[in-house]
């Protein structure tokens with residue numbers, strides 16, 4: 541599918557008068573339309589809730605948009621819990637799906653009344669030792685091992701992943717948790733990442749539904765929810781078709797009717813923790829071409845770099861690029877589009893066919909709304925950019941300011957003699 545930016549050259553020319561490039565820009569209309577589609581797709585399940593994976597786009601203004609749909613937050617750390625609490629999410633709307641969890645994090649999660657999702661069998665004792673009790677509602681993360689396969693091949697390799705418990709551990713965990721006072725139970729699994737197929741959730745759901753029927757038989761535990769977690773992907777490349785969340789919802793519904801309803805478990809709620817699917821297509825990086833270089837290859841240097849978007853540098857991920865104002869121009873050139881880090885992996889695109897780029901052109905790097913800004917870092921003393929929200933009425937709101945050198949030096953603020961923090 542042809543990738544069209546949600547912002548035009550004229551709009552960007554207006555924005556840069558107030559907010560210099562580079563910046564992350566989010567599309568409120570797109571986020572809302574998609575959130576509603578997710579809600580509609582699972583409306584057959586009265587207890588359904590999406591807990592947005594905060595790590596994908598940890599911005600309070602984004603979380604508050606999702607709150608309008610009665611979504612919750614999926615947190616993995618202390619600061620994500622603090623942010624969710626500050627945005628007004630109550631415990632019922634916070635899922636705490638962490639791993640290798642520090643005691644302080646469990647304490648805060650318990651204090652907020654969040655639903656705690658245990659990654660490991662040993663965390664039962666650790667949690668009890670840390671907070672002094674086992675919560676009434678508790679969830680456990682499952683890892684079936686082996687490989688996770690769909691009809692079009694192997695999707696991922698749970699057997700090599702550090703997350704979750706084996707089936708035997710899970711059943712034992714439920715028995716112990718019940719004996720320690722837990723009343724309501726959930727099962728969680730995340731078995732494949734960025735799946736661009738409508739089959740992933742339904743296949744996973746069927747496996748988990750069969751598992752919870754077995755657990756209920758073996759332990760007598762009251763299973764209240766099945767958490768399908770994240771992993772629903774988006775097409776980063778133009779040759780792929782996007783997932784259809786309505787089809788995915790129907791597929792999960794069918795598995796629900798086949799497995800849970802006959803087992804007398806038709807009251808189980810479906811939860812999910814999508815990050816990428818909720819936000820990735822509705823964010824982009826806007827950056828300006830500031831240098832061109834002709835050596836053994838043709839390079840375009842832009843004012844963003846891997847600290848603004850590290851996926852291409854670390855995973856070799858493809859992010860589509862559009863040169864604003866040249867949307868329909870022929871791709872006559874072959875460029876490496878690079879940032880300014882002293883690392884050769886700092887390339888947003890390698891051997892990319894693009895229209896002829898002139899200095900000062902604005903480039904849109906697509907699909908950066910999730911796992912984009914949030915993976916940012918400060919290597920080479922580079923500063924994180926601003927985040928802007930293109931609101932439904934067409935106006936632009938800054939939802940995070942750009943860092944300044946003062947932010948970079950802030951952790952030296954107890955060393956007055958250095959004079960860096962004035």
Ligand SMILES: *Cc1c(COP(=O)(O)O)cnc(C)c1O
Nearest residue numbers: 593637770771772813814815816
């Ligand atoms: C990262 C993560 C998610 C979100 O994954 P996406 O691929 O962005 O949907 C959800 N749950 C947990 C536990 C995660 O670690």
